[in-house]
Amino acid sequence: MMSCKQASQLASQGLDTKLSIRDRFALNFHLFLCKYCSRFSQQLRSLSVAFSKMGQSIEDDNNITLPTETKNRIAKSLDSEI
Amino acid sequence: MTTKDSSKDKTKKHAHDWLNKHGDYLYRFALARLRDQHQAEDMVQETFMAAIKSDNFTAKSSPRTWLTGILKHKIIDLMRKGNREINASDLMSDQDTNMDEFFDKEGHWAEEIKDWNMPESALEQQQFFKVLQNCLDKIPSKLATLFMMRDLQEADNKEICKELDISSTNAWVMLHRARMGIRKCLEINWIGH
Numbered sequence: 001m002m003s004c005k006q007a008s009q010l011a012s013q014g015l016d017t018k019l020s021i022r023d024r025f026a027l028n029f030h031l032f033l034c035k036y037c038s039r040f041s042q043q044l045r046s047l048s049v050a051f052s053k054m055g056q057s058i059e060d061d062n063n064i065t066l067p068t069e070t071k072n073r074i075a076k077s078l079d080s081e082i
Numbered sequence: 083m084t085t086k087d088s089s090k091d092k093t094k095k096h097a098h099d100w101l102n103k104h105g106d107y108l109y110r111f112a113l114a115r116l117r118d119q120h121q122a123e124d125m126v127q128e129t130f131m132a133a134i135k136s137d138n139f140t141a142k143s144s145p146r147t148w149l150t151g152i153l154k155h156k157i158i159d160l161m162r163k164g165n166r167e168i169n170a171s172d173l174m175s176d177q178d179t180n181m182d183e184f185f186d187k188e189g190h191w192a193e194e195i196k197d198w199n200m201p202e203s204a205l206e207q208q209q210f211f212k213v214l215q216n217c218l219d220k221i222p223s224k225l226a227t228l229f230m231m232r233d234l235q236e237a238d239n240k241e242i243c244k245e246l247d248i249s250s251t252n253a254w255v256m257l258h259r260a261r262m263g264i265r266k267c268l269e270i271n272w273i274g275h
Binding site (some may be wrong): 003035071075078082 | 198
C-alpha cells in the first residue's frame with residue numbers, strides 16, 4: 001500500500017489534474033483504510049469550498065467600492081483615450 | 083459642434099455610465115481574486131481602457147458579463163507575466179517542495195490529522211475568512227490568486243490550468259506544498275481556537 005505521504009500528494013494532484021485510473025484506484029483504496037488521509041482529503045475539499053465562499057462574500061459586499069479617486073482617474077484616462 | 087465631436091461625447095458618456103454602473107462590481111471581482119487593492123484598481127482601469135478600444139462597444143447587450151470576461155483575462159495575463167513563480171523550478175527552493183515536516187521517515191503523518199469543524203454561523207464564517215486571508219498571505223501571492231481563480235470559477239478551471247500551465251509537474255508540487263501550508267496554518271489558527 002502507498003504511504004500517507006504519497007496518498008496526500010495524489011489527493012492534492014487530483015484537484016489539479018486528472019489522475020490515471022491506477023492512481024485513482026490506489027488512492028481510493030488508501031483513503032478507505034486510512035482515517036487521517038481520508039480526513040486530509042476531505043479538508044482539501046473544504047478548503048476549496050472556503051476559498052469560493054470567501055471570494056463570493058467579497059464579490060457580494062456592496063460596501064466595497066472602487067475608491068472615488070481611482071474612479072476619477074479612470075474617467076480621465078477614458079476621456080483622453082476617446 | 084461637428085458630428086464627430088458629438089459622437090465622441092456620446093461615447094464618453096457611455097463609458098462614464100459603465101464606469102459608474104459596473105466599476106464597483108469589477109473592482110470587487112478583481113479584489114476577490116488578487117486580494118490586493120492597488121492591483122485590483124489597475125486591473126479595472128485596464129479593463130475599461132481595453133473595452134473602449136473594442137469596435138462597437140456601446141452596442142454590447144450585457145456589458146457587465148462582457149467587461150467581466152475582459153477583466154478575467156487581464157488577471158490571467160497578470161499572473162502569466164509573473165508565472166515564473168509558479169513554473170520555474172530554479173525559483174523553487176527545497177523548502178518550497180519539501181514535505182518532511184509533515185511526515186515521518188516511513189511516510190506516515192507526523193501529527194494526528196484531526197477532524198475539522200467548519201464554521202457554521204455567519205459570525206464564525208467572517209472570523210474564519212479573516213484567518214484564511216492571513217494564511218493565504220503566507221504563500222506566494224500568485225498561488226493564492228490561482229486558488230481563488232480556480233475555486234471561484236469551477237467551469238473555467240481547465241482553461242485557467244491550461245493558460246497557466248499548472249498541469250506541469252513543478253506546478254502541482256508547488257500547489258500541493260501551498261495547500262499543506264494553508265492547512266497547517268488553519269489548523270493552528272482556527273481549528274485549535
